[in-house]
Amino acid sequence: MMKRQMGWLALALVLAGCAGPRGGMTLPPPLAARAVVLQPGEPGYDRARIDAAVKAPGQGGVSEGVVIRLAEDLPVWRLWNGPGRVDARGHTNRLGGWWSHDAPRGTVQAYRAAYEICLGWNELRWVARCTLKAGTVVVVGPGQSVSPQTCGDGSGLERYEANARDWQLYLDQPWSRGSELVCPEESADYEADPDELSRPKRTS
Amino acid sequence: MDKDAVHPGGDAARPLEALLGLLQPALGRTFGEIRFWGFAVVRPNDRCWRLESLRSEGQILCLGLLDAEPPVTGPATLAQLWIARPVGLTLSSHGLTFERAERLGFDRTEAWPDGDGLHYQLCTTRGTARFEIQGLPALTLQA
Numbered sequence: 001m002m003k004r005q006m007g008w009l010a011l012a013l014v015l016a017g018c019a020g021p022r023g024g025m026t027l028p029p030p031l032a033a034r035a036v037v038l039q040p041g042e043p044g045y046d047r048a049r050i051d052a053a054v055k056a057p058g059q060g061g062v063s064e065g066v067v068i069r070l071a072e073d074l075p076v077w078r079l080w081n082g083p084g085r086v087d088a089r090g091h092t093n094r095l096g097g098w099w100s101h102d103a104p105r106g107t108v109q110a111y112r113a114a115y116e117i118c119l120g121w122n123e124l125r126w127v128a129r130c131t132l133k134a135g136t137v138v139v140v141g142p143g144q145s146v147s148p149q150t151c152g153d154g155s156g157l158e159r160y161e162a163n164a165r166d167w168q169l170y171l172d173q174p175w176s177r178g179s180e181l182v183c184p185e186e187s188a189d190y191e192a193d194p195d196e197l198s199r200p201k202r203t204s
Numbered sequence: 205m206d207k208d209a210v211h212p213g214g215d216a217a218r219p220l221e222a223l224l225g226l227l228q229p230a231l232g233r234t235f236g237e238i239r240f241w242g243f244a245v246v247r248p249n250d251r252c253w254r255l256e257s258l259r260s261e262g263q264i265l266c267l268g269l270l271d272a273e274p275p276v277t278g279p280a281t282l283a284q285l286w287i288a289r290p291v292g293l294t295l296s297s298h299g300l301t302f303e304r305a306e307r308l309g310f311d312r313t314e315a316w317p318d319g320d321g322l323h324y325q326l327c328t329t330r331g332t333a334r335f336e337i338q339g340l341p342a343l344t345l346q347a
Contacts, residue, residue, distance in 0.1 A: 052236055052249045052347065060248050088311075089283060090275030096250040097236070120330060121247035149242040152313075152326050154333025173234075173252050175273040 025066055028167050030101055031140060035068035044069060044137040052097075053139040053170035058150055060116055062141030062170065063162050074132045076169060076181075077104055079111065079197070082126040083186055094128055094186065099169040101140075103129075104197040111197055115168060116143045116160035118151035127192050130183035132171070139170040220260035226293060227258050227267075230300055234272060237299070237346040238285065240308050240315035241324045241337055255345075256282055263289050263306075267345075285310045287343055294341075301341035308343055317342070 027035065038045045048067040055061035076099040086092055104111055108124050111117075117124065132138065146160040153159075174181050190200040236249035257268030268282035275281075285308070292303025307316040314327045317337065324342075326333045 049249075055248065060244065086276060089271060089281045090278040091271050091273060092276055093251070095273060096247070097252075098247070098250055117247070118244070120328060121244075121250070147242070149335045150244045152243045152328050152330065152333055154326070154331070154335070170249065172249075173272060 025064055025141070027066065027068070027140070028101070031068065031074075031167070034072050034074055035070050035140075038067040038069055038137065047172070048137045048139045049170070049172040050139045052172060053141065055144050057145050057162070058147035059144060060118075060146045060150060061144050062139065062168055063144040065139045065141040065170070067137060067139055070132055070134050070136045070138070072134045074101060074136075075103075076101055076130055076132050078128050078130070079104060079108075079117075079122065079124040079192070080126050080128060080189075081123040082191060083189075085123065085125075093122060094126075094189070095174045095181075095183070097170055097172060097174065099130075099132075099171060100166065101169060102166065104192065106197060108192070108194040108197060113160055114143070114163055114166045116146045116163065118146060118153075118160075119158060120152055125191060125194075126189050127197065128183060128186075128189045130181055132169075133180050133182060136171075136177070136180040139172075140167050141170075142166075143168050220263065220265055220290075223265060223290065223293060224258050224260060226295070227300070230255050230295060231258065232256075233299075233347070235269075235299055235345040235347055237344060238310060239340075239344040239346075240310075240313070240326065241340045241342060242335060243313075243315065243326055245310050245313055253283070253345075265290050283311065285343075290343070292341070299344065299346035301345070302343040303341050305342040315342075 045067050050065045050067055053062050054065040078099050080094045104127055142164040145162040148156045148159050151158045193199050193201045234252050234254045236252050238245040252272040253269040254272055256270045259266050265287045267285040269285055270282055287305045287308050289306040290302040294301045312329050315324055317324045322337055323334050324337055
């Protein structure tokens with residue numbers, strides 16, 4: 001009898017180990033084909049910083065997160081202010097924690113809404129395409145909503161709804177990831193046409 | 205509330221010299237979120253800041269924050285986050301908060317509480333705004 005109970009327990013543990021991402025989340029096809037889902041306690045899981053990526057409604061980040069390890073290289077994109085916008089301390093925002101695995105397309109307003117990016121956080125003028133190398137551990141998930149207060153918009157108009165369709169990647173402290181994130185020289189980036197981000201802005 | 209949290213600030217305003225001592229353990233820690241009440245001063249966890257220095261000027265506490273990414277040009281320099289008359293420090297494994305302050309500033313953003321105690325005003329490059337405090341701490345630095 002005891003032996004049979006142990007057998008069921010073992011089966012339950014195996015099934016639990018085979019379960020998909022938390023909360024029944026299904027990875028988007030481009031990620032599912034290229035990544036392995038990590039569970040808490042597995043090597044690399046803590047380094048992904050899922051606690052930093054997943055935020056409450058209205059706060060940005062992602063609403064739910066899955067930690068994945070890439071099984072092969074993955075191209076990722078990030079919009080940034082451009083090389084002409086260097087802050088007082090000599091920084092641009094070309095590198096940052098938040099990336100997309102889909103190439104940017106459509107208008108800048110649609111992109112801002114899809115990825116819940118407040119006007120004050122990023123001008124979304126230039127496009128960088130980098131590569132996350134196989135073996136890299138990141139958090140992925142659907143974007144969380146952002147409230148007018150989080151954006152600092154007193155009119156109450158600047159708000160972004162949660163978006164289950166366009167998933168985001170969170171790479172904690174990308175500048176310290178060594179060879180995991182490979183970016184070309186800035187000269188490979190392009191200033192995007194705000195009406196269609198997939199193409200460069202026309203020079204007049 | 206974080207079970208590891210300590211509340212060395214208590215409810216009463218402390219001399220800033222004492223606060224400087226209480227904040228020493230936070231030196232070297234990194235933070236991805238900077239909030240003035242509910243306002244996210246920077247996109248949460250897009251950049252990362254390391255607490256490098258602490259000093260006081262009169263009733264103003266100044267936290268020197270270093271962008272964790274090396275600068276594109278020139279030597280690394282500190283960004284100054286200042287807090288006028290900070291009260292109610294909480295240090296935890298997640299970060300630090302001050303419950304109240306007379307005024308706060310970082311880069312070109314400033315915030316201060318309204319006289320009614322229920323709202324705060326915000327001044328950014330986009331203009332001014334007014335929001336409910338909703339029980340949130342005046343300053344949140346979170347990992």
